[in-house]
Amino acid sequence: MSSYRRAATRRNIVLMIVASTLLLIWVFPLLWAVIVSLKSESEVLAYPPSVFFEPTGKNYADALFGDFSILSSLWTSTIVATATTVLTIVLAVPAAYAFARLRLPAKKTMGFYTLATQMVPPVGLVIPYFLILNKVGMLDSYEGMIIVYLTFSLPFAIWLMVSYMEDIPFEMEEAAFLDKASRLQTLWHIIIPQVRGGIAVTVIFVFLNAWNEFLFAVQLGGNNVRPVTVAMYNFVSVEQTLWAKLSAAALIAMLPVVVIGIIAQKQIVKGLTVGAVKGGGRR
């Protein structure tokens, strides 16, 4: 018995070592970015990389208030991501309710259409959008950017919400004989409170994707609308080796999504797996 237990302990130790090594591979780039962001510019270029040094907060101060301030980009990202999220939810929740719960003409066709729009590669959209927005003078505008962001957020949000709508027990709405007004009331007072969790998950996903978007932002934005992702990219292409400042700026830019990610970790995993575990719902 004791030799069996010793083997089990040894096995656990090996498991922990292997797992920790893998863990390190995923943590390291971020951890290293944090360390680099605390170095002075001369310290950064030391090779082999120094581990012991006098940490400085100067890079963070510069990234926020210095010559390379990303504050205005942070504000732009906040506006674009928030507006996209609100608009997406307003459009997606009612549509998902109809898809999941109601008799609807051409339901299959519309469901398939929604799914198909989700598959469209973004590069196939950025080209026509550039030409169209250029023609109507809406390049580098908030309106244009938010419209474009609907292309990836809306199909995704509808499908995610459908899977949450399907989980509501059917007794919740015996709506067969109701008029239009009371149907709306049913949706507002009974259904929406039931799927609050699902809406929260959808909000998180849409906001994260909008915040992190780059391809549309870099080509359809400009001096007026420049989200943080583009600001990060410009940083490297213009200032080749200010890598300590880049690290600080990037970490500030990613702070909102990382915080959301850690707080809402359970909900995000649930959102990721809602299709996988259920095998994609009832369709």
Added chain:
Amino acid sequence: MRREDGAHQGERRFALMLTAPGMLALLLTTTFPLAYLVWSSFQTINLAMPFMDGFAGVQNYVEMWHDSRYWHAMGLTGIYTFSSVALQVVIGMGLALLVMQIPAGQWIFRIVAILPIVLAPVVVGLFWRTLMLAPNFGMVDFLVQWLGFEQINWLGAPTPALISVIAIHTWQWTPFAFLVFLASLASLPGDVYEAARIDRANALQRFWHITLPLLRPAIIIVIIMRVMISLSAFAAIFAATGGGPGTASEILNLYAFKTSFVELNFGYGSALAVSLLIITMAVSGVLFYLRTPRRREAGA
């Protein structure tokens, strides 16, 4: 009976009212631009030489057929998609099985796994380009030399550049596969394993005959989602190598992008994007077709 028909009709009208705004928005924001894309793929649109613009017929597509850079990009798209998805599934599965065995501290893995997923791909590309892979600066470069190997110009030489962009994508998205598999593993019934253990099935047999079939729906969903994301990957490669050196890591996305926005040849860029669109639709169609009958068989 009549009364019920009326109620159904009311329900249908109400349902249409709810879906109309969303569907209309999708039609205007995706289908209309895509139609515009197809139209412009039959045009000569060159912002550098606007006087040449006009209807071009199938000329862009003929040019594409004879364009070796296009076929090269197509091949790279295939390599990039296949290898990164295969790596994500295999490593993600291995990691999930490993973490399931760990008696305590699973939550650390869940937290760490969420981090790459929520980062912007462009930031991931930039971090790897500078902090990890830059010659005489990056940690990978340092590690390779410290271990006594010859220095490798990870992003500056053709084959290492391709390997690097695949590795970067795999690094960012393996946690996705890992988390999905971990959740699926946790939801598997334990009694099947008990029975198998009594039947003296070894670990490998248990994995092959019990775990894998039970996880099949999750694996297929992960493959579908990852293939789609791989096919539309852009920001991380753009930030890390820009498709280079030369065209060594230029997948179809980047080729279409550069043709349009660097060479300003929007007609040809549109044709390239249309071909990518068709490939993506075809691949997703096949994947969904493969998924459907299996699901019924699994009883879901």
